[in-house]
Amino acid sequence: MSDLAEKVLRGEVLPTARLIRDLDDGIDGAISELKILYPHTGKAEIIGITGAPGAGKSTLVNRLIENFRSRGKKVGVIAVDPTSPFSGGAVLGDRIRMQNHFNDPGVFIRSVATRGHLGGLSSSAYEIIKVLDAFGSDVILVETVGVGQDEVEIAGAAHTTVVVLTPGMGDEIQNLKAGILEIADVLVVNKADREGAQVTVQGLRRLLEMGGFDRKGWKPPICLTVGTEGTGIADLVQAVDQHREFWNRQKAQPGFENKRREEDFLRILQGQAISKLIVNLRRSGSLDEIVSRLVRGESDPYSESEKVLKLGDYRPT
Amino acid sequence: MAERKIRILMAKPGLDGHDRGVKVVARALRDAGFEVIYTGLHQTPEMIANTAVQEGVDAVGLSVLSGAHNTLFPAVIEALRKKGANSVMVFGGGIIPEEDMVFLKDKGVKAVFTPGTSTEEIISFVRTSVKSIH
Ligand SMILES: Nc1nc2c(ncn2[C@@H]2O[C@H](COP(=O)(O)OP(=O)(O)OP(=O)(O)O)[C@@H](O)[C@H]2O)c(=O)[nH]1
Ligand SMILES: [Mg+2]
Numbered sequence: 001m002s003d004l005a006e007k008v009l010r011g012e013v014l015p016t017a018r019l020i021r022d023l024d025d026g027i028d029g030a031i032s033e034l035k036i037l038y039p040h041t042g043k044a045e046i047i048g049i050t051g052a053p054g055a056g057k058s059t060l061v062n063r064l065i066e067n068f069r070s071r072g073k074k075v076g077v078i079a080v081d082p083t084s085p086f087s088g089g090a091v092l093g094d095r096i097r098m099q100n101h102f103n104d105p106g107v108f109i110r111s112v113a114t115r116g117h118l119g120g121l122s123s124s125a126y127e128i129i130k131v132l133d134a135f136g137s138d139v140i141l142v143e144t145v146g147v148g149q150d151e152v153e154i155a156g157a158a159h160t161t162v163v164v165l166t167p168g169m170g171d172e173i174q175n176l177k178a179g180i181l182e183i184a185d186v187l188v189v190n191k192a193d194r195e196g197a198q199v200t201v202q203g204l205r206r207l208l209e210m211g212g213f214d215r216k217g218w219k220p221p222i223c224l225t226v227g228t229e230g231t232g233i234a235d236l237v238q239a240v241d242q243h244r245e246f247w248n249r250q251k252a253q254p255g256f257e258n259k260r261r262e263e264d265f266l267r268i269l270q271g272q273a274i275s276k277l278i279v280n281l282r283r284s285g286s287l288d289e290i291v292s293r294l295v296r297g298e299s300d301p302y303s304e305s306e307k308v309l310k311l312g313d314y315r316p317t
Numbered sequence: 318m319a320e321r322k323i324r325i326l327m328a329k330p331g332l333d334g335h336d337r338g339v340k341v342v343a344r345a346l347r348d349a350g351f352e353v354i355y356t357g358l359h360q361t362p363e364m365i366a367n368t369a370v371q372e373g374v375d376a377v378g379l380s381v382l383s384g385a386h387n388t389l390f391p392a393v394i395e396a397l398r399k400k401g402a403n404s405v406m407v408f409g410g411g412i413i414p415e416e417d418m419v420f421l422k423d424k425g426v427k428a429v430f431t432p433g434t435s436t437e438e439i440i441s442f443v444r445t446s447v448k449s450i451h
Pocket of ligand 2: 058094
């Protein structure tokens, strides 16, 4: 067995962090470690925390860490922040709210930048989840970037998706229908110390009653929290636990596991198609040849694309 | 094939409560295309080292304005070493007298910047010294 993968499985922090870095940077070879780790994944409970910028996601993650640690669970955290489209750089500040856990060996926190990936996660987040799973995390908390409506990728990566809202959203709630509300397994109205929390809860309740959120019988509970004070966290955890039980029952249904594996496989295939196929097309000079044919008007891009796929012209490295 | 992104932890160890400078540097590093992790005030060397390891950073930038740099900078380097993170480069900034610079560099601090250093200078230092690790 690979030295690195073995160290990850033993729960060694430094090699685990190194592998995560390699995956994030798309270094060749990191994927072969994942192949070894893959059979050891699937044990961790993955909880996504999403919601508007500043809603209190990191503050709640901090409280959730606290709660899971008090129950003796090993916790992994992936905190995603946006990459600046102008510089390609990022300031990753979610950790600031999780300071109490920096010296706890049962907590591993990793900040990642989106690096141009849309959807609320980084493209490496899925792989980092697998690494932290193999590393021995019982729970993995994934904080997405502060999102609007379309960044709903987390729902496909997590067992339970928690959507964090704040009071005073008034009419905005009506607009939540699309996108983010559909992925909510648990709804949180955080900053419940502020005025209007009850109004927001009522608005949400009405919205849910209108239906259209068919969840195979799951009705997303609404939790009121004050992240800064830790109020309502026990309720939130209970709601998450209940959803996990619901999920486990779903898992037993025929086709459920197939669907999940298919999604995971297709995502990986897509990623590799881009990174491998295109890179190799470039490297082998085929891309130049195709472009020349297009410039000379000898061919059209649709035929060329089909030809590449038919020939499987990607000479895997 | 892929080019590594430079990752830097900017940290404020010790008790002083001034984070203006470190935030300015953090933003400048971001604008230079680096990923910067910022963890706020009052970090212990142990917290800084744990964060540096988990975050897989190339370098740690320390800002100390309290005058305690001679104890705090080496303490961070020692904490990193204990965790096996020897390859993480450490640089620092603050109001640091000339005579302390030699001591700090001797302790393994790669560069020391004093107030008034341009962010361009810090960026170019980080870029060159990290490129040599990658
Ligand atoms: N009044 C009040 N403030 C809160 C509460 N929870 C969080 N905050 C504050 O809201 C601000 C944002 O909190 P974060 O936890 O950083 O929010 P976030 O959603 O992680 O923000 P991004 O990651 O930047 O999108 C901070 O100043 C928190 O102290 C709460 O329950 N009540
Ligand atoms: Mg946050």
